[in-house]
Amino acid sequence: MNWQEVCNHPDLQNLPFKLELNEYGQIVMSPAKVYHSILQGEIAALLKSLRHEGKVLTECAIYTHKGTKVADVAWASPEIFTRIKLETECSVAPEVCVEILSSANTSREMEDKIMLYFSRGAKEVWLCDAAGNMTFHIPAEVVERSVLFPAFPQQVEY
Secondary structure (H helix, E strand, O other): OOHHHHHHOHHHOOOOEEEEEOOOOOEEEEEOOHHHHHHHHHHHHHHHHHOOOOEEEEEEEEEEEOEEEEEEEEEEOHHHHHHHOOOOOEOOOOOEEEEEOOOOOOHHHHHHHHHHHHHOOOOEEEEEOOOOEEEEEEOOEEEOOOOOOOOOOOEOOO
């Protein structure tokens, strides 16, 4: 399947979990727990409060060479948002892509996603664990704080 087919398929509407496509066009499903939803909302709200320009996106589908990946939260500058706002899946990644980790995520999966988001143009990829602890990645490096959002906390309270 491709992402447009997934989006249009009537049996896949309103599912209680996140969908992605792998590089073979297979659907990958991940159920979300309550903490995941809470952290997603808190991170989105913090991003919006720290920068009024640009757009905060949740469940942001991004085309990659290994299928469609869906960032839990993303932030796009006005320029990138203008490019992607009418697309079914983003042809370029927003500048910040955030993944909220679950117990099912492996280190290899997260390393792959980080690399895939950077390959599509992301400037930063953030990981948030179940306790709200943040890890900030720029290409080829982990940094103590976000470069684009230096006031973003190292732990999200919930």
